[in-house]
Amino acid sequence: MMSNIELIFPEIFISLSIMFLLILGVFKKESSKIIQNISLVVLLVATVMIFNETIGVEKITLFNQSIIIDYLSSFMKIITLLAAFVVLSISSNYLKTFKIFKIEYPILILSSVLGMMVMISSNDLIVFYMGLELQSLALYVLATFDRDQLKSSEAGLKYFVLSALSSGLLLYGCSLIYGFTGSTNFNVISNQFNTNEYALTFGIVFILVGLAFKISAVPFHMWAPDVYEGSPTSVTLFFTMVPKVAALTVFIRFLYVPFLNLIDQWQMILIFLSIASMLFGAIAAIGQKNLKRLIAYSSISHIGYALAGLATGSNEGIQSSVIYLTIYIIMNLGFFSCLLMMKRNNIYYENLDDLSGLSKNHPLLSLSLLVILFSLAGIPPLAGFFAKFYIFKSVIEQSMFFLAIVGLLSTVVAAFYYLRIIKIMYFDKEKESYDMDHSLWLKSSLTVSTLLILLYFIFPGQLIDVVSRINII
Amino acid sequence: MDLPILSSLILLPSIGALFLFFTRSKSENKITVKYVALFTSLANFFLSIYLWVLFDQTTSAFQFVEDRIWIEGLINYKVGVDGISILFIILTTFITPLCIISVNNSVTKRLNEFLIAILVMESFMIGVFCSLDLVVFYLFFEAGLIPMFLIIGIWGGSRRVYSAFKFFLFTLLGSVLMLVAIISIYWITGTTDVVQLYELGIDTKYQNLLWLAFFSSFAVKTPMWPVHTWLPDAHVEAPTAGSVLLAAILLKMAGYGFIRFSLGLFPSASEIFTPLVYTLSVIAIIFTSLIALMQEDMKKLIAYSSVAHMGFVTLGIFTIQQQGIEGSIIQMISHGLVSAALFLCVGVVYDRMHSRLITTYGGIVDIIPKYSVLFMVFTLAALGLPGTSGFVGEFLILMAAFKDNFLVAVLASLGVIIGAAYMLWLYKRVIFGKLINSELKKMIDLNKSEVFTLTCLAIPTLYFGFYPEPLINTIEVSINDLIDTYNYNLASK
Numbered sequence: 001m002m003s004n005i006e007l008i009f010p011e012i013f014i015s016l017s018i019m020f021l022l023i024l025g026v027f028k029k030e031s032s033k034i035i036q037n038i039s040l041v042v043l044l045v046a047t048v049m050i051f052n053e054t055i056g057v058e059k060i061t062l063f064n065q066s067i068i069i070d071y072l073s074s075f076m077k078i079i080t081l082l083a084a085f086v087v088l089s090i091s092s093n094y095l096k097t098f099k100i101f102k103i104e105y106p107i108l109i110l111s112s113v114l115g116m117m118v119m120i121s122s123n124d125l126i127v128f129y130m131g132l133e134l135q136s137l138a139l140y141v142l143a144t145f146d147r148d149q150l151k152s153s154e155a156g157l158k159y160f161v162l163s164a165l166s167s168g169l170l171l172y173g174c175s176l177i178y179g180f181t182g183s184t185n186f187n188v189i190s191n192q193f194n195t196n197e198y199a200l201t202f203g204i205v206f207i208l209v210g211l212a213f214k215i216s217a218v219p220f221h222m223w224a225p226d227v228y229e230g231s232p233t234s235v236t237l238f239f240t241m242v243p244k245v246a247a248l249t250v251f252i253r254f255l256y257v258p259f260l261n262l263i264d265q266w267q268m269i270l271i272f273l274s275i276a277s278m279l280f281g282a283i284a285a286i287g288q289k290n291l292k293r294l295i296a297y298s299s300i301s302h303i304g305y306a307l308a309g310l311a312t313g314s315n316e317g318i319q320s321s322v323i324y325l326t327i328y329i330i331m332n333l334g335f336f337s338c339l340l341m342m343k344r345n346n347i348y349y350e351n352l353d354d355l356s357g358l359s360k361n362h363p364l365l366s367l368s369l370l371v372i373l374f375s376l377a378g379i380p381p382l383a384g385f386f387a388k389f390y391i392f393k394s395v396i397e398q399s400m401f402f403l404a405i406v407g408l409l410s411t412v413v414a415a416f417y418y419l420r421i422i423k424i425m426y427f428d429k430e431k432e433s434y435d436m437d438h439s440l441w442l443k444s445s446l447t448v449s450t451l452l453i454l455l456y457f458i459f460p461g462q463l464i465d466v467v468s469r470i471n472i473i
Numbered sequence: 474m475d476l477p478i479l480s481s482l483i484l485l486p487s488i489g490a491l492f493l494f495f496t497r498s499k500s501e502n503k504i505t506v507k508y509v510a511l512f513t514s515l516a517n518f519f520l521s522i523y524l525w526v527l528f529d530q531t532t533s534a535f536q537f538v539e540d541r542i543w544i545e546g547l548i549n550y551k552v553g554v555d556g557i558s559i560l561f562i563i564l565t566t567f568i569t570p571l572c573i574i575s576v577n578n579s580v581t582k583r584l585n586e587f588l589i590a591i592l593v594m595e596s597f598m599i600g601v602f603c604s605l606d607l608v609v610f611y612l613f614f615e616a617g618l619i620p621m622f623l624i625i626g627i628w629g630g631s632r633r634v635y636s637a638f639k640f641f642l643f644t645l646l647g648s649v650l651m652l653v654a655i656i657s658i659y660w661i662t663g664t665t666d667v668v669q670l671y672e673l674g675i676d677t678k679y680q681n682l683l684w685l686a687f688f689s690s691f692a693v694k695t696p697m698w699p700v701h702t703w704l705p706d707a708h709v710e711a712p713t714a715g716s717v718l719l720a721a722i723l724l725k726m727a728g729y730g731f732i733r734f735s736l737g738l739f740p741s742a743s744e745i746f747t748p749l750v751y752t753l754s755v756i757a758i759i760f761t762s763l764i765a766l767m768q769e770d771m772k773k774l775i776a777y778s779s780v781a782h783m784g785f786v787t788l789g790i791f792t793i794q795q796q797g798i799e800g801s802i803i804q805m806i807s808h809g810l811v812s813a814a815l816f817l818c819v820g821v822v823y824d825r826m827h828s829r830l831i832t833t834y835g836g837i838v839d840i841i842p843k844y845s846v847l848f849m850v851f852t853l854a855a856l857g858l859p860g861t862s863g864f865v866g867e868f869l870i871l872m873a874a875f876k877d878n879f880l881v882a883v884l885a886s887l888g889v890i891i892g893a894a895y896m897l898w899l900y901k902r903v904i905f906g907k908l909i910n911s912e913l914k915k916m917i918d919l920n921k922s923e924v925f926t927l928t929c930l931a932i933p934t935l936y937f938g939f940y941p942e943p944l945i946n947t948i949e950v951s952i953n954d955l956i957d958t959y960n961y962n963l964a965s966k
Contacts, residue, residue, distance in 0.1 A: 419638060
């Protein structure tokens with residue numbers, strides 16, 4: 001059993017680093033900068049480890065089948081680590097401005113990343129729950145990180161209460177499934193299910209509800225806008241991307257490994273979640289005035305598209321969801337990089353009106369944002385279009401035309417509010433210009449994400465090649 | 474072919490735009506920027522003429538085909554031209570430099586960005602006309618929304634925001650259904666390659682829904698009644714160069730799409746839905762002509778006349794006869810030239826008087842004689858006077874329509890009369906009559922660049938009016954083949 005232990009070296013390495021950094025933080029004064037840098041290195045090293053050790057692994061289970069290492073887990077872990085790396089690297093200026101550049105921030109991010117990696121690799125309900133709680137606890141604290149701000153504390157509290165509730169539901173679902181199958185292991189469950197199908201369905205529903213909370217799918221999305229708005233912007237960026245990767249991986253694994261045979265039962269739920277998220281996200285964002293709130297609704301809508309791919313019950317569907325998530329993360333990175341650049345005299349601006357006439361003062365910044373927004377709206381030839389194209393291709397291949405048509409119509413609704421931002425940037429009168437002394441990290445993150453989105457159409461095959469190795473069914 | 478000539482045509486304007494992006498013109502009149510743009514678009518025009526020279530008129534097969542794997546096993550980047558598409562490409566490359574020349578007076582702010590938008594737009598439009606893969610087609614078709622949205626929104630008139638949004642959302646709404654249809658075609662047949670699809674054919678039971686999905690997109694873009702309402706708004710608010718591009722080329726994408734995809738891929742559905750298209754076309758011709766009669770805004774009047782003219786085009790296409798389709802294509806080319814010229818004409822007086830209202834003008838024939846002459850040429854061409862290109866198209870369409878459906882043809886002919894009425898009345902009210910508004914006396918006649926652009930448009934209008942043979946020769950074989958395949962597919966069902 002212990003012969004394959006090197007496959008979880010990245011996790012072990014990160015946990016050891018967390019402990020080391022905590023001790024370092026206690027004993028060394030003024031160590032925020034060093035800890036930040038070490039954390040960045042840790043994330044990179046973990047990424048390299050995954051590249052070296054696990055990327056070639058087809059499928060191996062460890063520790064009595066409770067941990068699974070396969071291509072999906074390696075891919076998702078790399079995305080998680082890289083996204084966390086970018087978040088950490090571009091948030092330091094923001095944190096310094098609010099005087100919350102503390103040692104806890106990188107450590108909390110590292111621990112939540114650790115939790116997510118455990119989630120991503122979990123092949124057992126208990127392991128999965130453990131990972132989930134580890135990441136959630138870190139995220140609660142991150143949401144309240146700017147604790148002198150009322151809004152931030154409120155966001156953290158809200159997130160804590162609702163998330164704890166959903167974790168409770170999830171745990172209840174796990175216990176139901178354990179009760180009827182006699183095991184918490186995904187593989188064992190999948191061999192066992194000649195037992196009572198209806199009882200199992202109850203368990204699945206509870207777990208789905210819990211997971212839907214975590215990825216903020218409608219109708220379990222209520223916490224998202226408030227938490228996204230209240231949290232510090234760099235934390236919001238983290239929220240919109242990284243936890244979703246982990247939760248979506250669990251979604252995939254949970255539905256497709258133990259319960260693929262019950263697809264008739266859960267497919268309807270997923271289709272409902274997907275349609276509701278796409279439509280609600282698109283409609284509710286129209287009235288928003290705060291950019292972070294707006295992007296919360298937009299992320300709800302985007303999760304709806306990713307779920308549409310999962311609802312198909314096919315490998316292509318899973319792959320298209322993974323592609324969607326990857327491209328979505330890149331677009332989100334770009335968007336938040338722009339948001340973090342809207343600073344004037346040490347005040348960050350985050351309302352829609354603050355973008356007014358941006359194109360006159362900052363032509364390059366607004367051009368990048370233009371590209372990102374059109375891509376979020378799914379207009380070709382930008383990356384966002386291809387993401388949607390793959391999703392709808394896999395949906396239509398399963399003859400789910402209703403889902404496809406509703407999905408595409410909601411892109412038209414969603415296009416409206418993306419256009420509104422563009423309108424404010426390009427058609428309205430300009431205001432004062434923003435400071436331009438951004439860190440190199442921030443600039444390069446914006447440049448790279450914009451270029452990736454803009455030039456994706458030249459080599460669209462690369463991402464597909466990578467993702468097409470994901471084989472769950 | 475060594476030189477990938479079609480890809481060069483698509484890429485060249487974008488490369489020019491990239492150059493412009495890095496060009497910072499220091500002088501006030503921004504002469505460098507203009508010359509870079511003009512040079513790029515002219516080079517593209519000559520390249521397209523070279524394409525026409527090399528083009529083999531005796532075959533209906535696609536020529537200059539480039540086929541590259543784009544996404545393994547899913548989409549190929551495939552472009553090529555036949556007789557149907559080549560004229561549109563030349564129209565595009567011909568109109569764009571004229572647009573760029575015309576920005577002299579009308580666009581004052583952010584000239585750099587404006588020219589970038591126009592050049593990028595040109596790339597996308599050429600891409601639409603030569604793509605031979607449905608996904609590639611959709612890509613170009615939709616991508617054109619971005620620069621046009623910005624052109625209307627940034628450089629437009631007072632209600633530009635409303636118009637830009639309406640334009641964008643209307644066309645996007647129509648197009649997403651087409652995307653569903655394209656993916657469905659891939660699901661049914663396993664390919665999106667148009668040439669292969671022509672050979673394979675699509676099962677009759679799917680055709681009706683697919684046809685409707687494509688129709689929803691093309692009908693909005695054409696635009697057909699009752700989804701034409703975005704067009705007058707977009708035209709009125711867009712800057713002159715934007716209106717010209719919109720009227721001359723963007724609208725032709727849909728007509729081209731009808732011929733290439735609706736007829737080519739879904740013959741049995743086209744047969745079923747012909748009455749629908751006839752009805753909508755006749756309503757468009759008569760109804761919008763009547764609306765055009767009552768307009769007080771010149772640009773709006775021409776916009777409504779565009780809807781009516783495009784009604785003739787859709788009517789001609791769905792007669793599914795040699796003459797009808799030939800007529801439609803010639804009508805589209807002619808409308809491309811004439812409407813572009815008319816919008817430029819309106820732009821000329823607007824630049825001087827800052828009013829588009831017809832009542833502002835009157836009796837200016839003595840003040841600006843050159844303008845009056847050129848405006849007259851295009852007015853007459855718009856109403857389809859024999860000797861102008863407008864006549865050839867309308868005549869062929871009506872002839873085909875008479876063979877197919879007498880009532881429809883009679884009603885459409887009625888539209889020709891109303892068309893003559895509103896165009897002549899417009900000309901009379903603007904040019905002739907008593908000079909009441911004394912402000913008009915200060916008007917200056919056309920300058921050199923304006924004379925040049927309008928003459929450039931007038932020459933082909935008259936030339937093809939008297940001698941449409943070069944156009945017909947180019948398109949004849951391809952259309953013949955299209956109709957043969959169409960009838961063959963229909964009979965084999």
